[in-house]
Amino acid sequence: MSEPFDPYRIWLGIPADQQPPSHYQLLGVVEFESDPDVLENAADRQMAHVRTFQSGKHSEESQRILNEITQAKICLLKPDKRAAYEAKLKAQKPVTAQETGERAIPVSASPTAHPAMNPMTPMTPTAGTAIPVGSAQQQAIPVSPVRPAEHAIKVTVDNPTAHLPGVARPNAKSVTRRARRRRGNAGIPWVLIMGVMIGVGSVIAIGMFILKATGTDGE
Known part of the structure; x- marks a missing residue:
């Protein structure tokens, strides 16, 4: 058909x-x-x-x-x-949902089934991961003992070893004697030089005199 x-x-x-x-x-x-x-x-x-x-x-x-x-x-x-x-x-x-501004919300036909729980069965707690807890006491930090402040020793310019501990202080008289000896010994080299120069001059003068005398006799 x-x-x-x-x-x-x-x-x-x-x-x-x-x-x-x-x-x-x-x-x-x-x-x-x-x-x-x-x-x-x-x-x-x-x-x-x-x-x-x-x-x-x-x-x-x-x-x-x-x-x-x-x-x-x-x-x-x-x-x-x-x-x-x-x-x-x-x-x-x-009239549609778009014209009214409403939006359809889907609803499940059957509610979510939850597994039945036996009231006589004790619930075993789940072993959780142990979290280490730090001890309340803090570790002692070693501290070095505080040393007493060392006092600076004043040293004068004239005699640096005057106030130093453990340093023998020289005798004033011995120091004076040594200074005099040094001053006395300082003039000895000049005396020797002058003596040598005088001796050399004398030898030269004697030699010149002998030469002149020898020349006169020959004539």
Whole structure:
């Protein structure tokens, strides 16, 4: 058995679940289109397409759809009629969650089953990892004993060893004698030098005298 002829689906591409079609579907435009030029051109295009089937075996369906397209064109091209039609069309549409701003929350069909617990069975505590706890006593830190402050010993410039502990202090008399000896010994080298020079001068003078005497005798 062949399916009945569906002119809306075959000629205009409107599926069966969207029938009867709206004025916008008959014209082949988006829903709530308001541009008059778009609506008029779409209506003329659809009517020219449906007229091609008037001479065939589906002439009656062709004429009926042409009348519906004409009524849709007249309604949508008049602003007041289009506004009333849009309000009626919106009222017929089911309210969805997106329009109301509500979001559906999925609920599980069966609640989560919790395993039954035997009241007679004692619960064994789970052995946890032992956490070492530091002793309250702090480790003693060795501290070196504080040494008494050492006193600086004042040393004079004249005699550096005068106040040093453990250093023998020289006798003043012995120091004076040594100084005198040094001063006395300091003049001895000069005396020796002068004596040598005098001796050498004497030898030279004697030699010159002998030479002169020898020369006189020879003459």
